[in-house]
Each structure stands twice: as C-alpha cells, then as structure tokens.
Amino acid sequence: MNIFLYLDENTWFHRLDSRTKILGVLLLFCMAMVFNHPLYVAGFALGLVWLAAAAKALPNFWRVRYLLFLLVAFSTLLWPFFAKGPTPLWSWGRLQVSRESLLYAIAMGLRLASFVGAGLIFLSITTNEEFTQGLIRLRLPYPIAFAFSTALRLVPTFAGAGATIVQAQISRGLDVESGNIFQRAGKFIPLAVPLFIYAIRHTNMLAMALESKGFNPGAPRTWYYDPQMRRADYLVLALLTALFLGMLSLRLQGYGQVLPRL
Amino acid sequence: MLHDSASAIPLRIEGLTFRYRARPEPAIQDVSLTLEKGELLLIAGASGCGKTTLIRGINGLIPRTYRGDLQGRILLFGQDARAMSMAQLSQIVGTLLQDPERQIVGSYVLNEVAFGLENLGLPRQEIRERVDEILSYLGISHLRDRETFYLSGGEKQKVALAGVLVMRPRILLLDEPLASLDPVSAREALALFRRLADEGISIILVEHRVEDVLTIHPDRVLFMQDGRVTYDGPPDQMTEAVDYRQVKLPAPLTVRRAIHAPPPVFEPTIRPNGREPLVVFENVSFSYSEDSPLVIQDVNMTIHQGDIIAVLGPNGAGKTTLVKHAIGLLKPRRGRVLVEGRDTRELSVAQIAHTLGYVFQSPGHMLFAPTVREELAFGPKNLGFPKERIAEGVNRAIETVNLKGLEDYPPLALSFGQQKRVSIAAVLAMRSRILVMDEPTAGQDYWNYMAFMDSILQMPGFDAVLFITHDLDLAICYANRVVLVSEGRIAADGPPAEVLKDPDLLRRCRIVPTSLLRLNLEALPHTGQFLRAEALAHALPPQVLETLANHL
Incomplete structure (x- = not known):
C-alpha cells in the first residue's frame, strides 16, 4: 500500500x-x-x-x-x-x-x-523532500517547513500503527461498520485513544533523536539538496x-x- | 584544556547519582566508570536497573530534557559534559536508540544520514562526501535513494546508525540494539559493533541478551542492579558475579550456576488430551493483491487441543500473516481455514474470537479504557455476553493474571509488564479457547519475559497456546510443538526435539543455533526432551553434566 x-x-x-x-x-x-x-x-x-x-x-x-x-x-x-x-x-x-x-x-x-x-x-x-525544500527556497521559515516535512514523513508510520490498532480492536469484537453515526462515533474511542498515545510516545522519542543530533531550528544550517533553477x-x-x-x-x-x- | 583532549580518556564518570523529578528514589546511584579509546563496554542488567538513565546522562539528555537532581561528574575527553552545548555533545557522543523506527527523521535514506551534518551547518560538498563514505563503510550504498519507511528492521537500524556515525562521534552509545532484530540480523549488527570498536570508537553497549554480546568479546562488562554497579571487570569473571536469572548467560554457565539452586517448578496447565482439531489450514496461500507475490503458500497445518506451538522463523518469513489467517483478519486467496469446522470466510472476526484470542505485540495497540475493569469488559461486551457472565469473566481474568488491586487503575498508567498482562487478561475475559501471542517477549527483558511466559502457561483457561517468535530459546523452553516458517512455507512441524535437531534446516531458515540448543541436543539421550537450562541442571546425572559443560 x-x-x-x-x-x-x-x-x-x-x-x-x-x-x-x-x-x-x-x-x-x-x-x-x-x-x-x-x-x-x-x-x-x-x-x-x-x-x-x-x-x-x-x-x-x-x-x-x-x-x-x-x-x-x-x-x-x-x-x-x-x-x-x-x-x-x-x-x-x-x-x-x-x-x-x-x-x-x-x-x-x-x-x-x-x-x-x-x-x-x-x-x-x-517528493515530500522536494516540496519542503521548495517551500524553504520560497522563503518559508525553516521551523515551519521542518514541521511540515516531519508531519509528511510520519503519515505512513501513523497509518501503519492505525491499521494495527484497528485489527487489534476488531479481533476483540469491535464492529466498526454497523450502527448510526452516533454509535459509530462512540466506536472510534477504542481506536483513537491508542493512536493518540502512540503518536505522543513516538514524537517524544523523535524529539530526543533530534536533540542528540544537534538539531536547533533557529541556528544556521546547510542542505544536502541543492536545487538549481x-x-x-x-x-x-x-x-x-x-x-x-x-x-x-x-x-x-x-x-x-x-x-x-x- | 582542549590541546590535550586527544590524549585524554574519552569518558570518565565520577560518582553519578540522578533522581528524576517525579520519582522519590534515585534511578542511578554513585555510578563511576571509565571508557578507554576503542573499548567495547557491555552494560548488562534487567529493566529498571538504571541502564537507560546512565545513557541519557552521557548523551546529555539528562539534565537537559529530563530534569531532576544530578550529582557527580561526567568528563568527556577531560571536559565537563554539563558545560557543553547539545551541538558540541552530538559530535562527541552518538546515540542509537532502542527502536530505530522512532529515531529516523528523514523520508529518504539520504536525508536521514545527512540530517545531523545539516544541523551542524557543514558545507554541502563535505556533507556529500561524508554521507557517501559512511554508506559504503556500512555496506548500504544500495539503500541510498530508498524510502526509510519501507526498509526492514535490520536495514532501518543500519541507516539510523549511519546517521549517527556520519557525525564522527568518538563515543557510541547503543541502547538495546538487538531488541527488534532477528538472530541473523543481530549477529551482523554485533560484528559491525566489534569492527567499529577495533577502529577506535569507544562503545557502550547496553543489552540484557548477554549471551549474544559475549560472542563478540566485549573488553569489559558492567553489571547494574537497582541503579548501582555491582560488577565491573573482564567478561570471563562476570559470570560468577551476575544473577543468571536477570540476564541471559550462555546455557552451560547457567547450568553450572543453577545446580546449586532448587530445581525450577514449571507445569504447563495445557496437556495434550483428546487431540480435538480446533483450527485447520487446508492448502492456504495468500497474497495482498491478485498479481503480487505470495506471502504464504500451500500451508497445511492443524492446531489441536493441547498444543503449545511456537511459530518460529526470521522476520518477514510470513509468521504473522499465517497467524492472522487463523484469527480471520486475513482470508486466504486459495485454500481455506476452518475454525472449529467452519470456514473463516463465513465467519466474522468477532465470531472467531470465541475460539482464538489474539494478543498483539505491543499492548499499546489495544489499551484505551479508563480502568482495567472496563478494558477487560470491552471484548466480552462486543461479543454480546450477558452482564453477569462478563463480570464473572473479568474477575476471573484479573485473578488469573494477578492484577488484583489494580482493577480501577487506568491500564495506560501501568508498567509495560503489567500492560502486557492486561492484554492477556482481555483475551481471557473473552473466554477464547486458544491464546495467540505475537512476539510475547518483545519489549521485555529476560527476567520479565521468562516470568511472564511461566505464568501464562501455568494459568488455567486455554485449550491451546500459539506464539510467534524469532527467539529459538523461547521455543525450546516452552513449546511442545514447533512450526518452522521460511519464505512463506512451513519448513518443518513437530516436537522441538525433532524439528530443531537438523542444523542444515535451521541454516536454511536463517535461525542461529544457540548454546541452549547445543546443550539440549547433547543431553537429549539422557532427557528425551528439550528443557530450559535451569531444569537441565537437575535432569542430568552430575558426571554427564560435568562432561557436557566442559565439552561446550
């Protein structure tokens, strides 16, 4: 997928x-x-x-x-x-x-x-990287561009976790497909809570990884990619x-x- | 100070004590150690012994990100680490976190590896050269333009390591680097660590799988217990000083030590009786779409009442796909799966849950309720059980997994081991007949997972147990049947002593024989079955034991 x-x-x-x-x-x-x-x-x-x-x-x-x-x-x-x-x-x-x-x-x-x-x-x-790089070149501040590219990078990771969570709750008998809209909304709690916790833990770890690599959004930095017009x-x-x-x-x-x- | 930094000792820790702000007790107490250039230091110990805190102290996350009381000194090449900025520290100390998945920042391998150098603001040309150099050094130049998300666990770890090494740290901290790797990948990773140390990087390797690390001959071993260092010395004298139940030692050593302890009591409640077929796989093949390659093919297998099955194989062999067919999360593309005589295609996952209860690898994937009691009632409620039956099932489950007193606690506030037990109890409360576990030992240390497996298998309520693992010793200690999966096919199926005795078969299935397996194979004429090391110590006549231990 x-x-x-x-x-x-x-x-x-x-x-x-x-x-x-x-x-x-x-x-x-x-x-x-x-x-x-x-x-x-x-x-x-x-x-x-x-x-x-x-x-x-x-x-x-x-x-x-x-x-x-x-x-x-x-x-x-x-x-x-x-x-x-x-x-x-x-x-x-x-x-x-x-x-x-x-x-x-x-x-x-x-x-x-x-x-x-x-x-x-x-x-x-x-690619996501090009997109971010383009935004930076068009004068978007780096912290915003970085947040944007990290969000994009995490989409497949969180989607994967989400799929696992859905399977885990289905195997406990959760029926996500039936019921009216209010009943369905209630059924999202068993899916949303684990995903939310996962996201918090994940980003916490990521923050540490960033720090230990000397990341400082305010400091001057260079880029590997060097797009040329x-x-x-x-x-x-x-x-x-x-x-x-x-x-x-x-x-x-x-x-x-x-x-x-x- | 700076001019003599080249000759100074890379790392010297003097009387380090740290207490996290929210905790009453210090996490580490009075830890002192030195690390020489090119030295490979193994730090062993069970969860909560303070290993991770020590690492955070060295790489500067303590006291910068984690706050609390810090005493003592950390000197990096003679300079006080507290006086350095994170950017300075990051060029001296590189840290590889436990889960590479969570350390990777870039979408592409190139970005990931270049990231640290970009942070330092190096010129582009130099970034390019250093990135290419480190990729070829680690033998992963072919991954250069790949997306990080699609890499295997072992590849992810190498990429994360490249991102750390590219900054040319002189000290490398590795926090349980073997946790998410299968045995073959783990062996490769270990060989790489040895090479790095031989080339002059000082390495601290934190791991409870001591047996594996000993194969690369660490220069020194430090054993930690309750935040203190209880042993610091050469590896060959360590074995007497450390607790063989807390870390995994080579089997012959464990045997030698366990002779003096009382024999272990382990009686699984599941016994092979009746042999009623519960789940039947008939020529099952599966692929994710019509034209994609088969993930599993032509699988024939029956789960009987009384089976304790270990599904063994390397990562990516199709173990999880196989098991997801039994619980109906996947339906076969060809062939069929029968659960208590009915085709899974005609059953909902909820209906199958009456027969099979699946415990996912990470309890975090399922826990959500405000209290343990509500968490456990969730499954049975979904299955439409009457109220009294739910209450009774929940109480019984709480008692069985020993969570009494914690009924009204939020499951997410419990320790990892307790959360794992809640996830088992959630299956117990649904009264599923078969307990299915995916990597039950993942995320737990040796001591905890052995205790956990002991208690699960001695608990009443299941007709059969099946667990997925890449840990050969787990299969030896607990299974009465091993299903060996390799490249989507069942390579062998039978009692452990039969399946695991063929070294060629194991090699083909990318399984690395362990010292416990070798010991068991030698002892088989005397025991007739596979046993854990502690049990072997008492099952063999003393003179046999002596010859075996010396022989190995």
Missing part, C-alpha cells in the same frame, strides 16, 4: 525544480478559475490530461477516477439550482433551471476536476504565466463565459 501519490519516474517534468513545480501548480489553479464556459474549461482540462500523460501521472488519475467522476456529476446536478440564468429550461415551483445555469454547472464540475487534476500532477512528480524552469514559468495572462485577457473581452461571474 502506498499512501503518497508520488510516482518515481524520470520525466522532463519530474526533473523540474521544486520551486517551478509549486509556482506552476499555483498558476494552473488560477487558470482553472478563468473561464466558466464548459467548452473552454473542457479545453483546459484536456490540456491537463495531456500534461498528466507527459508526466506519466495518469495512473494516479485512474486511482481517483471515482472521485473525479463524482465531482463532475454532483456539481452538474446541484449547481443549476444555485446559479440563475436568463433562459429558463425547466421550473418546478420556486426551483428553476436555465440553459445558462446548466452549462455553468458543467463548467464548475470540470473546474473542480481540473483543480484535483492539477494537484495530482504536482503530487505525482514531487535551470533554463527549462524559467521557460515553464514564463510559458504558464503567458498562458494565464492570455486566458485572462480573452475572458475580459467576454470569451468563455456563460454567466457573468467567477
């Missing part, structure tokens, strides 16, 4: 600097926000799929296919009731669905899927920025919108 989404490939995208990856995914998020016409958003989403294929990240898309599908489906079903448009298609009492609101809904579904997709590509090509990195950032500005100006001229809102 692998909890993280990183895929250990060696594509051109994997080799980008982590700063480029972080800024790049932020730009992709912004781009996803620009249009609200389903055709335009679909075009952007297709671009993302191409990007995912080039970065060999498609296996992760496959892993979350149900989530992506549900996002699009629910958004398409629900948004029409909240967005109002001028051309009514169907109405029932106070509920009303217009042509524009339906199109808007589809666009919103695709936009959400694009968000998830952009994030997935990022996580597929970035190369020409490809500047190229990618320039390209993405240009693309974003181009899309923005299209939208400001009135293209790619079904409703005059975000």
Whole structure:
C-alpha cells in the first residue's frame, strides 16, 4: 500500500525544480478559475490530461477516477439550482433551471476536476523532500517547513500503527461498520485513544533523536539538496504565466463565459 | 584544556547519582566508570536497573530534557559534559536508540544520514562526501535513494546508525540494539559493533541478551542492579558475579550456576488430551493483491487441543500473516481455514474470537479504557455476553493474571509488564479457547519475559497456546510443538526435539543455533526432551553434566 501519490519516474517534468513545480501548480489553479464556459474549461482540462500523460501521472488519475467522476456529476446536478440564468429550461415551483445555469454547472464540475487534476500532477512528480525544500527556497521559515516535512514523513508510520490498532480492536469484537453515526462515533474511542498515545510516545522519542543530533531550528544550517533553477524552469514559468495572462485577457473581452461571474 | 583532549580518556564518570523529578528514589546511584579509546563496554542488567538513565546522562539528555537532581561528574575527553552545548555533545557522543523506527527523521535514506551534518551547518560538498563514505563503510550504498519507511528492521537500524556515525562521534552509545532484530540480523549488527570498536570508537553497549554480546568479546562488562554497579571487570569473571536469572548467560554457565539452586517448578496447565482439531489450514496461500507475490503458500497445518506451538522463523518469513489467517483478519486467496469446522470466510472476526484470542505485540495497540475493569469488559461486551457472565469473566481474568488491586487503575498508567498482562487478561475475559501471542517477549527483558511466559502457561483457561517468535530459546523452553516458517512455507512441524535437531534446516531458515540448543541436543539421550537450562541442571546425572559443560 502506498499512501503518497508520488510516482518515481524520470520525466522532463519530474526533473523540474521544486520551486517551478509549486509556482506552476499555483498558476494552473488560477487558470482553472478563468473561464466558466464548459467548452473552454473542457479545453483546459484536456490540456491537463495531456500534461498528466507527459508526466506519466495518469495512473494516479485512474486511482481517483471515482472521485473525479463524482465531482463532475454532483456539481452538474446541484449547481443549476444555485446559479440563475436568463433562459429558463425547466421550473418546478420556486426551483428553476436555465440553459445558462446548466452549462455553468458543467463548467464548475470540470473546474473542480481540473483543480484535483492539477494537484495530482504536482503530487505525482514531487517528493515530500522536494516540496519542503521548495517551500524553504520560497522563503518559508525553516521551523515551519521542518514541521511540515516531519508531519509528511510520519503519515505512513501513523497509518501503519492505525491499521494495527484497528485489527487489534476488531479481533476483540469491535464492529466498526454497523450502527448510526452516533454509535459509530462512540466506536472510534477504542481506536483513537491508542493512536493518540502512540503518536505522543513516538514524537517524544523523535524529539530526543533530534536533540542528540544537534538539531536547533533557529541556528544556521546547510542542505544536502541543492536545487538549481535551470533554463527549462524559467521557460515553464514564463510559458504558464503567458498562458494565464492570455486566458485572462480573452475572458475580459467576454470569451468563455456563460454567466457573468467567477 | 582542549590541546590535550586527544590524549585524554574519552569518558570518565565520577560518582553519578540522578533522581528524576517525579520519582522519590534515585534511578542511578554513585555510578563511576571509565571508557578507554576503542573499548567495547557491555552494560548488562534487567529493566529498571538504571541502564537507560546512565545513557541519557552521557548523551546529555539528562539534565537537559529530563530534569531532576544530578550529582557527580561526567568528563568527556577531560571536559565537563554539563558545560557543553547539545551541538558540541552530538559530535562527541552518538546515540542509537532502542527502536530505530522512532529515531529516523528523514523520508529518504539520504536525508536521514545527512540530517545531523545539516544541523551542524557543514558545507554541502563535505556533507556529500561524508554521507557517501559512511554508506559504503556500512555496506548500504544500495539503500541510498530508498524510502526509510519501507526498509526492514535490520536495514532501518543500519541507516539510523549511519546517521549517527556520519557525525564522527568518538563515543557510541547503543541502547538495546538487538531488541527488534532477528538472530541473523543481530549477529551482523554485533560484528559491525566489534569492527567499529577495533577502529577506535569507544562503545557502550547496553543489552540484557548477554549471551549474544559475549560472542563478540566485549573488553569489559558492567553489571547494574537497582541503579548501582555491582560488577565491573573482564567478561570471563562476570559470570560468577551476575544473577543468571536477570540476564541471559550462555546455557552451560547457567547450568553450572543453577545446580546449586532448587530445581525450577514449571507445569504447563495445557496437556495434550483428546487431540480435538480446533483450527485447520487446508492448502492456504495468500497474497495482498491478485498479481503480487505470495506471502504464504500451500500451508497445511492443524492446531489441536493441547498444543503449545511456537511459530518460529526470521522476520518477514510470513509468521504473522499465517497467524492472522487463523484469527480471520486475513482470508486466504486459495485454500481455506476452518475454525472449529467452519470456514473463516463465513465467519466474522468477532465470531472467531470465541475460539482464538489474539494478543498483539505491543499492548499499546489495544489499551484505551479508563480502568482495567472496563478494558477487560470491552471484548466480552462486543461479543454480546450477558452482564453477569462478563463480570464473572473479568474477575476471573484479573485473578488469573494477578492484577488484583489494580482493577480501577487506568491500564495506560501501568508498567509495560503489567500492560502486557492486561492484554492477556482481555483475551481471557473473552473466554477464547486458544491464546495467540505475537512476539510475547518483545519489549521485555529476560527476567520479565521468562516470568511472564511461566505464568501464562501455568494459568488455567486455554485449550491451546500459539506464539510467534524469532527467539529459538523461547521455543525450546516452552513449546511442545514447533512450526518452522521460511519464505512463506512451513519448513518443518513437530516436537522441538525433532524439528530443531537438523542444523542444515535451521541454516536454511536463517535461525542461529544457540548454546541452549547445543546443550539440549547433547543431553537429549539422557532427557528425551528439550528443557530450559535451569531444569537441565537437575535432569542430568552430575558426571554427564560435568562432561557436557566442559565439552561446550
């Protein structure tokens, strides 16, 4: 079982600097926000799929296919009731669905899927270490970056302990699957308490290990990793920025919108 | 002071006494010792003897992290340790904690090993060179880009050690480094420690598995008891001075000493009678997914009433996977497992719990309730027992595991051994017919786990017991049947005296013969069965004993 989404490939995208990856995914998020016409958003989403294929990240898309599908489906079903448009298609009492609101809904579904997709590509090509290192290079204070990377490092450890705890309590007859939500909440106590205690003990030991290696978050330090921004990195950032500005100006001229809102 | 530090003694402790702030009694009292360059010092003793406190004193966690009253002096190369910063200390003293899992900070081997040097702010080029150098020194260059989480126990320990050694400490503290390793990995680790000492690092090795450490010939042994040093001298004279029940000595030595003690009384309550089959494995194979490799394959085995089974094998052989099939936590991919005649696929884990009660390796994985009584009632309540029956079962369980008086204590506030007993009682209260234990000795010292096993097996209430272990001697002392697991298959199954007599088989299963096994094999014509060392001392005619002891 692998909890993280990183895929250990060696594509051109994997080799980008982590700063480029972080800024790049932020730009992709912004781009996803620009249009609200389903055709335009679909075009952007297709671009993302191409990007995912080039970065060999498609296996992760496959892993979350149900989530992506549900996002699009629910958004398409629900948004029409909240967005109002001028051309009514169907109405029932106070509920009303217009042509524009339906199109808007589809666009919103695709936009959400694009968000998830952009994030997935990022996580597929970035290790936790790179991510932290990138944050540090982008001037995030070291103690915060360290806490962040340690938290990431402990996720699989705690998940493993959690799985063992679940098995231990199931073998004592705990039935985690039946009952209503309140009964279920009560059943989490036998799982939560041991996990909590485990986490406290573990972090206590870790603190000692850190100290005995001379760790001092305030002191100046060096890094083994030495990421370098190369020409490809500047190229990618320039390209993405240009693309974003181009899309923005299209939208400001009135293209790619079904409703005059975000 | 600094100019003569190279010639000064690496470590000198003078009259060290320390009391933790929350405790009334000092944890160590008036401890004095010296450690020469390249010396390998073994510190032996049972839990609570003060070993860990001493280590924390040397590496500076006392008094910096642990507060309390500290008297006496610790001199590192002639300088008072208290005057040093943690960063300075960390370059002189390296500490390998007991559980490498909890010491590793980095997600990747590289990060982990480079971490200490990054803290010191060394230039990148130097970090690179030193990391590569230490990885190749320890023979783990191939792990360089691996994720630490997926390493085996032995690999994790080597990586943690690399992270310590890369800082070039001149003193290395090893706190029970063998605890989480199987015998083959333990032997490798010990050879490595010897090599480090031979190359000039002064080493303090804290361990209660004295027998294992003696194989690498420590230069000196220190025995601690109740916070005091009761022996400090060469290893060959130690055996007379230390308590053979507190630390694990080589079997012939134990035998020689135990002759003068009264014979041990050990009568397991479980007796082979009726031979009713309780659990049956039929051609069981398992893999985690359709296309991943088989973790266990073609297992055929029956657990009968009256069995005390030791499932023996190295780490990663599939022992735990095998046992999890019996308790229904895993279902076979091929074949079937029958519990009292019913296929586990048709049963819930709760239903199977009536037959098999599983005690996980660490009691911390299951204890949660505010009192011992509620903790014990949790299982039976889940199984839908009526109130009176729960109360009766809980009381009986408390009595059996000897926890009377602690019923209203929070289990998490008890000692490790007591917690272990609570976890057994929790199974007893469910009235499961078979007790299943995963590494019952893990986290306990020799004295405690022997006492623990003695009391569990002499306690009424179970029709059969099965335990997973990589400790060969545990199987010799307690099992009436050994199931040898190797690479997912059952390599042998039968009485200990039959299964364990084949040295080739043991080697193939990565099991290292112990002195107790050799002694038992020699004595077999006289005893007809395997016995613990104390029992051997009284089971053999004196002249036989003498020849055997000398022979070995």
